Amino acid sequence: MPERKPRKDAVRNRMAVFAAADTLFARCQSPEDVTMADIAAAAGVGKGTLFRAFGDRTGxxxxxxxxxxxxxxxxxDAGPPPLGPATPPLQRIPALLDALLCFKLDNRRLALALEETGSVSPYQAEHYERWHSLLQAMLEQIPGLADCDFIAHALLAATRADLVEHLAGQECVPRERMRAQLTSFTTRTLDPHPLQGLTAED
Structure with a gap:
């Protein structure tokens, strides 16, 4: 049987819900302040519609x-450089982390809300495992680089939503400075021979 397409009203409702949630998360002081009832009211749909479509707030x-x-x-997955798969890992990994940082800066409360919904550990969440696996696979392509599993965790830690929120919100670090700092950190981390070329005087 061919796959059934969603009804037009269901598609409209989903778009309205996403737009309403975007606005509410962007304006809130804390992601916990945004409830299913708030989103339903802002989207102009019944709360039951949300639970049927998404299961719960986490969904x-x-x-x-x-x-x-x-x-x-x-x-x-299939795009051009610098994020696409044809890009060498030493260029692709910093670009990937920069894109992830920019995404979290643009969606600070949403990212914070997601990373706070892990039932057991944020490291067991599906979205985290996907990023970690992708980074680890790229890291393993760099000759001489060891401990790729740990390095993938360490690099992702630098883009955690709570850290992004602290730096951008509490410490007011400018966006471009955060991006430059992350790129510098990533580049140094990816050097498999950081002490090569140093003399005794160094």
Whole structure:
């Protein structure tokens, strides 16, 4: 049987829900302040509609996050440089982390809400495992680089939503400075021989 297409009203409702949630998360002081009832009211749909479509608040947040992240993932999977698969890892990894940082800066409360919904550990969340596996596979292509599993965790830690929120929100670090700092950190981390060329005087 051919796959059934969603009804037009269901598609409209989903778009309205995502737009409403985007606005509410962008304006809130804390992601916890945004409830299913708030989103339903802002979207002009019944609360039952949300639960039928997404299961619960966590399901809605995950669906919204995936929808907003989809353009980046499409580029990572099949797009042109610097994010696309044809790019050498030493250039692709910093570009990937920069794209992830920019995404979280643009969606600070949404990313924070998602990373706070892990039932056991944020490291067991599906979205985290996907990023970690992708980074680890790229890291393993760099000759001489060891401990790729750990390095993937360490690099992702630099883009955690709570850290991004702290730096951008509490410390007011400018966006471009954060991007430059992350790129510098990533580049140094990817050097498999950081002490090569140093003399005794260094």
């Amino acid at each position: 809605l947040i995950r669906a919204l996050y995936e929808a907003r992240l989809e353009p980046i993932m499409e580029t990572v």
